[in-house]
Amino acid sequence: MRSLLAPVALASVLLLGSPDAHAAPRGLHRIRVTDGAVYGAVGGKEKPVRLTLDPRLQQKAERLLARSDAPEAAIVASDVRTGRILVWASRGGRDYVAEPHAPSASLFKIVTAAALLEGGYANASTETCYSGGFSSIKPADLESRGSACTTFGEALGKSINVVFAKMAKKHLDAGDLRRMAGTLGFTGELPIDVPASSGRVDIPDDPFGMARAAAGFWNGKLSPLGALFAMQTIANGGERVRLVLKDPGVPVARVVERRALDPRVARTLNRMLQVTTKRGTCVKAFRHADGTRALPGMAVAAKTGTLVGKKPARMFSWFTSFAPADKPEIAVAVMLANDLTWRTKANIVGRELLEAYFAGGRDEPHAR
Template sequence: MRALLAPAALASVLLVGSPDAEAASLGLHRVRVTSEAAYGAVGGQAKPVRLTLDPRLQREAERLLARSGAPEAAIVASDVRTGRILVWASRGNRDFVAEPYAPSASLFKIVTAAALLDGGHANEGTEACWSGGEHDITEADLDRRGGSACTPFGEALGKSINMVFARMAKRHLDPDDLRRMASALGFAGDVPIDVPAHAGRVEIPADPFGMARAAAGFWNGKLSPLGALFAMQTIANGGERVRLVLKDPGVPVARVVERRALDPRVARTLNRMLQVTTKRGTCVKAFRHADGTRALPGMAVAAKTGTLVGKKPARMFSWFASFAPADKPEIAVAVMLANDITWRTKANIVGRELLEAYFAGSRDERRGR
């Protein structure tokens, strides 16, 4: 097994003039964490600045990434209420928090669900039926009427049912609907933040079959963990786009609402649909410990997972994006692991562990420890 380098050490091997040199001018590099604060070089600047990061949580995130063994990985977390960045940790030869390196995979279903709800094409009770499409989507799957399985639309996001989103997008949406919603949520374009970061990329084919596949999360562009975080923070804030802050202003971070991305009713519906993920969807097992006890008992967690295998290089991309508590959000977390085809852990486990660390620390602070 090869030695695991710390994120800061990996960032420091980036050479000027290498293919990744452009990435060195973006994001955060050479993070130094003390007991009191965190410092890092932002963008192309050489001089470190004080950051908004939580030192305890930042160290835990770096530990989780190192333990994951993923060749490229990132964790980013924010205080939902103010947009203060609490964690910004990366593993690999550049800052993968700020770079749209991985395909968004099934996280893109959030965009499709939001567009369907916003356009009045579906509600939580809308019945959706399908056949096939578990691992891929064919034109025959889309053209087939009815289906052997049915579910309310409110269950489809948390269970990540490909055919529900592909069929409903083909029937009700066009590529521009998806592009507009992707931009509003942070999947495409710039994320409002006080440091340079790459813009997300969304590619929606014009043909109905290609658009349907893209709507379900099959190869529709690249997403950064920062973009995934911003989407979850926006939903947690009832649809308001709250500006993210990484550079410590020297005073408590003030909440700045850039604009509204979603109608509050749509945001509330998405919140409920995302809670299905951890209650009876794709994260049920991840939110159970080895002894069978539930992680974060008594707390509703909104989340979405995504998994997709890429070929060049061979990677198993794993996503987890979440916020908690779902009924009164405090923290949003996004995790991306670009694993080898053989892997140690997935993003949903890493994300759950970071949430547990955050709330354990919050309890200690309330007890005066």
């Protein structure tokens, strides 16, 4: 068992207060996997229906969650091109795929990055100099030029909190972040054919509070489904593609709800998110124990987040991704709510699911 004192990316470690009480769960119940199909009861309904899930990947995801030993956890994956849900797996007392149980933490930097790019305030090569602000941010951190400098593209992949706080304070307001959060699926109703709870974003109006929230500090809660939708939207060049979980009996058709991001912004975000697995917060997770590279020759776009909750005591970790980055096929989101001693983190679990998908033997959708 690893302890909380094991190395983590300091730029992603935040603190969380006590969680809110939750209403009755939504989403899936009594999932049953057969050789050729997956069935489950949707919402409060008792009768199971056939789902779009890939039986092989679903079983793999369930094994990964069981092996993680996290008290609460979830994995969800989709076919980027069609929005077909491939995996919907949860561990704990509720369906944590569709429930905003964990704070978004550093995943919220995706929202901030999109707002800065969409507003024309930055590009991937925009340079910011900084000091401090790794595990906390003070007002002085936002005024100091600092001796360390980095580009905006590197700052996202390396999850440098103070860079996002400084840039947000200079160029954005709370309304900008709230609007982009809704556009990417962090809040608001998600386009999917089953009930799912909306995420919550709390952005203070004062400049310092807004800047901290922009970096991922104390800014609401997100469901894995919402995280998946944000990454799927970026992978689709900025188009919001409807998610489908209930098997329609024919191959799932791609339905574009609307455009969320300018294609150029989506492409820039794609390149910035690749830094995460190449030299950012996820680089070690994409190396096996023997030092070999996971998914060799494949570019993977991803974002991580790590934080600690007090009541109950939890170490939350996030991983959300799509691959291959140059021609996306699959998007994945993983949330683990570990005890303060832990076996694994979300980035390892997510990488292993990606490896299972690209290992071959992919399910042919709706084969009868």
